[in-house]
Amino acid sequence: MTGLAPDLSVTTERLTLRPFAPSDADRIRAVIAARHAFLPPGAPGHPSGISQWLAHGVHELHRSGQGVHLAMDAEGLVVGAISLFKTLWGAGTAEVGYGVHPMHRGRGYAPEAVRGLVRRLFESTTLRRIELRANLDNTASLRVAEKAGFVREGVLRAAALEDDGPHDVVVFGLLRTDLS
Template sequence: MTARMPDPSVTTERLTLRPFAPADAGRIRSVIEARHAFLPPGAPGHPSGITQWLARGVHELRHSGQGVHLAMDADGLVVGAISLFKTLWGTGTTEVGYGVHPLHRGRGYAPEAVRGLARWAFAATSLRRIELRANLDNTASLRVAEKAGFVREGVLRAAELEDDGPHDVVVFGLLRADLT
């Protein structure tokens, strides 16, 4: 079964989770020039790619039916990004990932965004399970998963290979029934 993620419309206490738009070009330019790494996979590495990415690239995941990339907007400022990806409509599963601009970390934006997007996904789609994966040594992301209500399900040993070598990955899950 192939489906398409509906247009997201998510408002939390402090955030609006929304599709990236051409109006974000200036903010994205400053993020890229400062080499802050919180944008979704496929974000341009050079300012020359911003227009194309905002017009088409950042929306390809949604158009393919495999998920959605969204901006975390706080008071008109992009403070982070959040995505649903690896969506399998036949089994009703997806994975969530996020990143927060370094100047806005430690304010609780990530768990707020994850909770808000999970509630939206369960209300607006037939998804039944959302996974969140974090490196075992990434204590901030482990806290985000727990604060967002995800259940720690296990550790995948040496499952992620990064520049400094293999890392163990903690798998968290959230079921539709967990939010009732």
């Protein structure tokens, strides 16, 4: 299999990683109103865009065959998001990214989600390598990568441009053979 199943869903010990759905509208509305930044790129900045985003926008990455955005669902509550992107099926490579709602950080949801998604991808696709990139000054994200079993491979100097300027980025990698 070279692509992702249209109904990709992953169950871990405490989470269900699943496609975002119209039923998530109230939760997404609350997230946007509180200005919490953990939703995938392209998420609406105003409540008026929620319906369109949940019906189409958040699923465009999957429709294009380049990855997927999934909700991290803990007992019916969206506590975060995880994405697979920059997927090159011919090369067998992709990148994973994640975000957790501020009220749910520090509970181990991100490493659990990353481990679960990566394991499923290596079992059900032709991917052979998955990267994870984190700003060097983002200690929590660096710990997520390490807890999820990724190997630190190097630092890209000034590779990320944020609102406060350039940041160094740590590149982590995980190979299919690392899970053996």
